[in-house]
Amino acid sequence: MEEHQILELLEARKFKELKEELGTMHPVDIVDMLEEIDERHMILIFRLLAKEEAAEVFTDMNSDMRESLINGLTDSELEEVMDEMYMDDTVDVLEEMPANVVDRLLMATDEETRKKINVLLQYPEDSAGSIMNIEYISLRKEMTVADAILKIRQVGINRETIYTCYVTEKKKLVGCVDVKDLLTAGESRLIEEIMDENVLCARTLDDQEEVATTIKKYGLVAIPIIDHENCLVGIVTVDDAMLVLQDETTEDISIMAGVSPNEDSYFGTSVFQHAKNRTLWLMLLMLSATVSGEILAHYETAMSAMPILITFIPMLMGTSGNCGSQSSTMVIRGLAVGEIQFRDFFRVVFKEMRIALLVGILLSIVNGIRIYIMYDQDIVLAIAIGVTMIAIVCMAKCVGCTLPLLAKRIGLDPALMAAPLISTIMDTCTILMYFAIITAFFRL
């Protein structure tokens, strides 16, 4: 249903119809719709949602929407929403809210929940513990399949996912059982007999990106999380893993463009914050670029002797920057998805060198023909520029592929070694290489 239809029903005070309509909509779509309308209407519509749906809608909102909603709701309304929310989502919400809102939200939960929340809030940001869900199904080895199904039936309603059940012994994780296996095994069989003892698991302090990558690599719907005593304390589900991977990719892409990454969305970030995220790198690169400028000025006499030389500078600098960025981007992405490791160093360099030779020769030929035609068949010039082109392409591909690998090796983020930095370095290298070759060719 479109937002204007919803608003019409609201204006006409057809609350019963509106409630029914909302009941058929997916929470994610309700959030999309609420984003477009004003605050007063948003609160009215939110109040019409069924309890469970309201909690889901609240979970899916961005932090601005949540804050204005919290300010509009009464304490008892807030309590209802908090009761229905999953623990991990509650923690996510709390982590983003200003302190006074957090206090009000915590007041709206019962004491037991508050304790659990406080434990979860202590896990470092970006750790598996901070995104895990503490609601899951745990079984014991000596249960039968029928017992297990009964347990799921009894407690399953409030569990975010029951697709995999975990078998524990004195809180320690000893196996897992897929719902599929529960349903397909005979009712009288023991859990011990059908459980899989080789459980992939992660630890509370593991990086969330690593955990999400494991979920992707092994095609899991959830992964159990254990603490330092190997006790099962929660699970991370595939839907959260997808969001983690998306955020990490956005972070990588930002860094690769010379922008400090940001948790918030594009529009959710203030102009001032955007400017701050972008200035640091620009400033650094701007100051580094002055080196190229100084070197260029140094060759002034060469350029006055042969004014045509300056014509090729933008082309050479541009090409070397682009060549270097291509290589560094390929390597950075390969490292991110696990296709390339540091141990592949020489394999990568050897591959890039052969690519560089091929690409360099091709570009030189095309460019040579252009120069030969445009500049009165000056074959020496065509050859000199061609040699320079091959040299800078090789140099750019070499710098471009080695820097991300070296960064990885010393524990820096390889994404830092992307286009902005590589082109700035290559600008300097290109000018030096260009004048070295030109001087040799024309004895300037």
Place this chain on the structure above:
Amino acid sequence: MEEHQILELLEARKFKELKEELGTMHPVDIVDMLEEIDERHMILIFRLLAKEEAAEVFTDMNSDMRESLINGLTDSELEEVMDEMYMDDTVDVLEEMPANVVDRLLMATDEETRKKINVLLQYPEDSAGSIMNIEYISLRKEMTVADAILKIRQVGINRETIYTCYVTEKKKLVGCVDVKDLLTAGESRLIEEIMDENVLCARTLDDQEEVATTIKKYGLVAIPIIDHENCLVGIVTVDDAMLVLQDETTEDISIMAGVSPNEDSYFGTSVFQHAKNRTLWLMLLMLSATVSGEILAHYETAMSAMPILITFIPMLMGTSGNCGSQSSTMVIRGLAVGEIQFRDFFRVVFKEMRIALLVGILLSIVNGIRIYIMYDQDIVLAIAIGVTMIAIVCMAKCVGCTLPLLAKRIGLDPALMAAPLISTIMDTCTILMYFAIITAFFRL
């Protein structure tokens, strides 16, 4: 277990122990291990795997490994592997193999399977139909929960996912039931009563990226796929969706670096193919950059009159390129994850303009101080370069944010409007702007 330990067991002909060890390993890890060892050993180890595991290992291999394995196996061994594979995986394998291998593989399947495979092979590449799984659980409305559980128990073993069951009526999709609901509802209740009629679904010809994005957006474990007659024909599961999203992101990142995207991995792509993927853009950009060169040559007299002018060119060109790339990258990523739409055009431009002003002024001040100190307190020069800096930052951010949005509008891939193209355009704009401002300041 490490690969050298596996090889030791193999050398010592301890096949029973080796078989047991392999049984405890995850298929994904077995593939990682097989990747590192030679072909002869790979085939020996593969033969030791249990049937089901062998099929999973085969599915997870890259195409080179698969091909050499297929050449090493007998027809009856191949038949066993093919029997155990899921239909969608079989199709994926077939799509990548050379024609003679495909014939041999198809010979190894029974006639019914062959027919189904041929239907799946006809869906266009990158469509939902091409990645969907045709094995799923379908229920009828008039079944009870107990009937449904019985059906799952009977047929569930061969289904890749049973987490969501689909309710059909004359093959048309009418609802879905989560396994969670089956387990938590009373046994005598009808499917009709507990099913959810608002089923999110996709069509066979929908783009696979769209389908994967829907799965991510709504946090699904699977989405049903219907054909042009609204009949249920398959499902796409979350694990496949994650791989689709990863591939699409890699594709975007490649395009953003001026590299034509490639289905294969970095090492799986030949040097020649890599060079081909990179040369087209480089060639185009190289030739476009000659425009900047010609314009630069045009201002030769201004530069001879005031040789210091050339010093600032690399810095100005670099900064404008970086500024433009920052904006275009933010917008391209925002479009990809759905945070930005074309209708936000003016909001984006307005935001970027304010960011540009802030950034431009900051950079001008820092740079102004540097010039004032380094070049004998030449305040006019400091101001002239400062004004140029603000102008080019604004221009770069404007070009950088509008081009991806316009590309999206006219149906081009926004990722094309990334760093390489933006910096080349900005090089030309920067030189023009620079000399226009400098000429005005110094009346050259």
